Amino acid sequence: MAGMQPRNSKTFQVVTKRDLATLPHLAGLPEEERLAMQAVAEVLPFRVNRYVIDELIDWDRIPEDPIFQLTFPQPGMLTTRDRAHMVDLLRRGASHDGLAAAALEIRRRLNPHPAGQKTLNVPRLDGRALPGLQHKYAETVLFFPSQGQTCHAYCTYCFRWPQFVGLDEERFAASETDDLIGYLRAHPEVSNVLITGGDPLVMRTTLLRRYVEPLLAADLPNLRSIRIGSKALAYWPHRFLGDRDADDLMRLFEEIVAAGKHLAVMAHYSHPRELSTPSSQAALARVRATGATVRCQAPLIRHVNDDADAWAQLWRDEVRHGAVPYYMFIERDTGAQHYFAVPLARALDIFNDAYRQVSGLARTVRGPSMSTTPGKITIDGVAQVGRRKAFVLRFLQARNPEWVRQPFFARFDPNASWLHDLVPLDGGRFFFEQGRGWRDQLRVLDGQEQPVMGAS
Ligand SMILES: *Cc1c(COP(=O)(O)O)cnc(C)c1O
Ligand code: SF4
Numbered sequence: 076m077a078g079m080q081p082r083n084s085k086t087f088q089v090v091t092k093r094d095l096a097t098l099p100h101l102a103g104l105p106e107e108e109r110l111a112m113q114a115v116a117e118v119l120p121f122r123v124n125r126y127v128i129d130e131l132i133d134w135d136r137i138p139e140d141p142i143f144q145l146t147f148p149q150p151g152m153l154t155t156r157d158r159a160h161m162v163d164l165l166r167r168g169a170s171h172d173g174l175a176a177a178a179l180e181i182r183r184r185l186n187p188h189p190a191g192q193k194t195l196n197v198p199r200l201d202g203r204a205l206p207g208l209q210h211k212y213a214e215t216v217l218f219f220p221s222q223g224q225t226c227h228a229y230c231t232y233c234f235r236w237p238q239f240v241g242l243d244e245e246r247f248a249a250s251e252t253d254d255l256i257g258y259l260r261a262h263p264e265v266s267n268v269l270i271t272g273g274d275p276l277v278m279r280t281t282l283l284r285r286y287v288e289p290l291l292a293a294d295l296p297n298l299r300s301i302r303i304g305s306k307a308l309a310y311w312p313h314r315f316l317g318d319r320d321a322d323d324l325m326r327l328f329e330e331i332v333a334a335g336k337h338l339a340v341m342a343h344y345s346h347p348r349e350l351s352t353p354s355s356q357a358a359l360a361r362v363r364a365t366g367a368t369v370r371c372q373a374p375l376i377r378h379v380n381d382d383a384d385a386w387a388q389l390w391r392d393e394v395r396h397g398a399v400p401y402y403m404f405i406e407r408d409t410g411a412q413h414y415f416a417v418p419l420a421r422a423l424d425i426f427n428d429a430y431r432q433v434s435g436l437a438r439t440v441r442g443p444s445m446s447t448t449p450g451k452i453t454i455d456g457v458a459q460v461g462r463r464k465a466f467v468l469r470f471l472q473a474r475n476p477e478w479v480r481q482p483f484f485a486r487f488d489p490n491a492s493w494l495h496d497l498v499p500l501d502g503g504r505f506f507f508e509q510g511r512g513w514r515d516q517l518r519v520l521d522g523q524e525q526p527v528m529g530a531s
Contacts, residue, residue: 085313085316085317086125087124087125087126087227087311087313087318088124088125089122089123089124090122090123090124090125090128091121091122091123092113092116092117092121095109095112095113095116095121095148096109096113098128100128100132100134100137101137104137104138108138108150110162110165110166111150111158111162112147112148112149112150113148113162113165114150114153114158114161114162114165115148115149115150115152115153115158115161116148117161117165117174117177117178118153118157118161118178118181118182118240119148119152119182119231119236119240119410119411120229120233120236120239120240121147121148121229122225122226122228122229122239123146123147123228123229124227124228124310124311126310126311126312126313126354127142127146127228127310130352130354131348131349131352132146133348139378141345141346141348141378141379141380141385142346142348142349144231144376144378144379145230145231145232145345145346145376145379146228146229146230146231147231148231149231149378149411149414151411151414152231152410152411152414153181153411154413157181160177160181161174161177161178161181164177178240182237182240185410185411186408186410186412187236187237187410196209196210196211197209198210198216198258200254200257200258200261205254205255205258207219207220207221207254207255208254208255208258210258210262210265211472211474212450212472212473212474212476213264213265213476214264214265214266214267215265215266215267215268215269216255216258216259216262216265216267216268216269217268217269217271218255218268218269218270218271218286219271219272219273220270220272220275220278220282220283220286222277222278222282223270223271223272223273223274223275223276223277223278224238224272224273225239225272225273225274225277226272226273226274226277226306226310227274227277227306227307227310227311227314228306228310228311230306230345231411231415232374232376232379232406232410232411232412232415233410234407234410235273236410238273252285252286252289252290253289255268255290256289256290256293256295259293259295259297259298260293260295262297263297264297265297265298266297266298266299266300267298267299267300267301267302267337268290268298268300268301268302269302269303269304269341270286270287270301270302270303270304271303271304272304272305274304274305274306274307274310275303275304275305276303276305276307276314276324277307279320280320280323280324280327281320281323283324283327284327287301287327287330287331288330291330291331291334291336298336299336299337300336300337300338300339301331301336301337301338301339302338302339302340302341303338303339303340303341304341304343305340305341305342305343306342306343308340308342308344308349308355308358308359308362308369309342309343309344309345309349309350309355310349312352312354312355312357312358312359313354313358314358315358315361315362316354316357316358316361325361325362325364325365328362328365328366328367329365329366331367332365332366332367333366337368338365338366338367338368339367339368339369339370340362340367340368340369340370341370341371341372341401342359342369342370342371342372342398343371343372343373344371344373344389344393345373345374345376345379345380346379346380346385346389347385347388347389347392350389350392350393350396351392356396359396359397359398360396360397363397363398368399369397369398369399370398370399370400370401371389371390371393371398371399371400371401372401372402372403372404373402373403373404374403374404374405374406374407375403375404375405375406375417375422375425375426375442375443376406376415376417377414377415377416377417378414378415379415381417381421381425382425383424383425383426383427383428383429383432384429384432386403386425386426386429387428387429387430387432387433390429390433390437390440391433391437393437394433394434394436394437399439400437400438400439400440401439401440401441402440402441402442402444403422403426403440403441403442403443403444404442404443404444404445404446405417405419405422405442405443405444405445405492405493407446407493408492408493416492417492418489418490418491418492419443419454419466419488419491419492419493419496419497420457420466420487420488420489420491422442422443422454423443423454423456423457423466425443426442426443426454427456441453441471442454444471445493445494447493447494448474449470449473449474449475449478449507450470450471450472450473450474450475450478450479450507451470451471451472451473452468452469452470452471452494453468453469453470453471454466454467454468455467455468455469455482457487458484460484460500463486463487463500464486464487465484465485465486465487465500466484466485466486466487466488466491466497467482467483467484468482468483468484468485468497469481469482469483470507473507475507478506478507481506483499483505483506483507484499484500485497485498485499485500485505486498486499486500
């Protein structure tokens with residue numbers, strides 16, 4: 076591996092599939108298991124860095140360690156059959172092309188959200204599509220700078236996995252900032268821009284500046300907030316500390332604030348471990364010192380954070396360090412969802428159990444929430460309606476603003492794990508389902524719409 080000798084995790088050093096066979100930390104695992112991990116890494120993206128390896132993973136606890144589960148390929152991410160097939164190819168020393176072809180065939184069966192999302196929310200300006208933007212909820216436009224479409228490490232469950240393995244032929248590519256500005260001028264209802272990825276903070280500050288400065292210079296009265304979605308505070312805190320352009324990044328944040336804009340870093344923290352290191356705490360403090368606010372969100376993932384105490388601690392620690400708990404998401408049905416999914420009923424139990432343990436300051440968090448085609452739907456609770464047990468659901472965000480905060484019921488089902496598994500309490504259709512075939516449309520599109528994790 077390129078950076079084995081210097082143990083200085085202040086230099087960003089990436090670890091990928093090529094390093095799996097030689098990484099000494101894995102030497103204690105049975106050969107079988109290492110080969111299975113290799114097999115998974117042929118199919119799904121794997122990228123981690125020395126900071127995560129040296130400071131976040133508890134190597135005495137692998138494979139159950141949550142950060143190991145969060146970042147390293149796990150045998151269970153492929154079905155027994157697919158895994159056996161890949162392992163067999165590896166054992167037989169199959170060619171690169173042979174492995175690649177087998178991997179591609181498996182990926183295609185993992186619901187890699189093909190065309191839908193692109194056509195569904197891509198805005199237009201003067202009749203021209205703006206593929207680097209997404210506009211779903213009136214007040215917020217998402218901006219995907221093309222150079223920000225990777226991350227400092229990859230989460231094993233990430234729904235953006237197709238773009239990381241090159242399966243998405245056209246990834247979101249940002250139009251020029253000019254297009255963004257033109258669009259914001261034409262849409263006075265938009266009050267905030269969310270710069271997202273991948274992780275936009277993988278970009279050097281000079282590059283990020285090229286996107287942000289024109290936006291500030293345009294002096295748009297409707298633009299009140301700029302958000303940056305990122306997992307860098309968790310995966311690479313030195314981005315805000317010792318990196319060569321960390322100081323410049325802090326200056327850029329200050330400039331945004333000085334321009335009178337609310338700057339929110341939408342931080343993706345999956346587990347309290349990520350906030351436990353001195354560098355992560357220093358990084359968070361530094362970001363806050365620029366005048367930025369930090370709001371925190373993450374999906375609920377089996378093997379990683381399906382634990383109420385971990386969430387309660389995470390929310391408490393976020394508050395202690397001055398950040399604001401924001402969303403808990405339900406994991407999407409793509410990729411290795413069979414390995415990571417938590418049923419809605421269990422997600423609700425975990426959320427409630429954690430929520431009851433924290434003070435009001437941490438109860439700014441909302442969830443568990445599904446980002447679906449019609450909107451962000453939270454499961455508020457389970458209620459007895461007459462003789463029947465029902466999920467009580469509510470839109471936090473909706474394609475149609477009229478739907479927001481409108482409660483509705485679905486039949487309780489302990490195994491349901493997504494909106495398309497739910498049926499209205501009285502049969503028929505949910506109030507937001509209109510027209511023939513909408514439900515089928517929902518089924519198709521549902522796997523394609525993605526939550527905005529900020530860094531996701
Ligand atoms: C979550 C989300 C937003 C932002 O919603 P907030 O509730 O304002 O944080 C914007 N666009 C999309 C597509 C989203 O999923
Ligand atoms: S986009 Fe977000 S969820 Fe996906 S790998 Fe990057 S940091 Fe993780």
